[in-house]
Amino acid sequence: MNHEQLTHDYRSSMQRAAFAYLQRHEAQYLVDSDLLYENCVRHLATSLEVPVFMAERLVHNAWTELQVINQRKWIGVDWGNSPGCTVVHLIDIRADLRYPVPARLLPQTLLAQRDSAHKNHPQ
Numbered sequence: 001m002n003h004e005q006l007t008h009d010y011r012s013s014m015q016r017a018a019f020a021y022l023q024r025h026e027a028q029y030l031v032d033s034d035l036l037y038e039n040c041v042r043h044l045a046t047s048l049e050v051p052v053f054m055a056e057r058l059v060h061n062a063w064t065e066l067q068v069i070n071q072r073k074w075i076g077v078d079w080g081n082s083p084g085c086t087v088v089h090l091i092d093i094r095a096d097l098r099y100p101v102p103a104r105l106l107p108q109t110l111l112a113q114r115d116s117a118h119k120n121h122p123q
Helices: 003-029 031-049 053-072 110-122
Strands: 074-077 088-093 095-104
Touching: 003 031, 003 053, 031 053, 074 110
Parallel strands: none
Antiparallel strands: 074 088, 088 095
16 A cells, blocks of 8 residues: 555545544534534544644535535425325425425436335324
């Protein structure tokens, strides 16, 4: 293994550690995300002995990755009470709004998820 591969492995594993820390602690810092960021940098620097300049960069990368994942969670689906519902509701989680959509307009793969959801949770 050459030096470049070892450096990449070290950085990627430390970034994964930062990502795990951010995920584990994000609910504790709902108001002050800067404090979460700073505590994650401190955790990498003290507990894992990552140099501070590198810890800041790794936490920034992990933070960005976490934000992208969290932004993907902004839409939900309410399938209704029965498997044969002709209208489903798309839910904008950020704005807490519901939009009725005819089920026939949804892709077949999404409708297959509806069928499995009703099988897993019978009424």
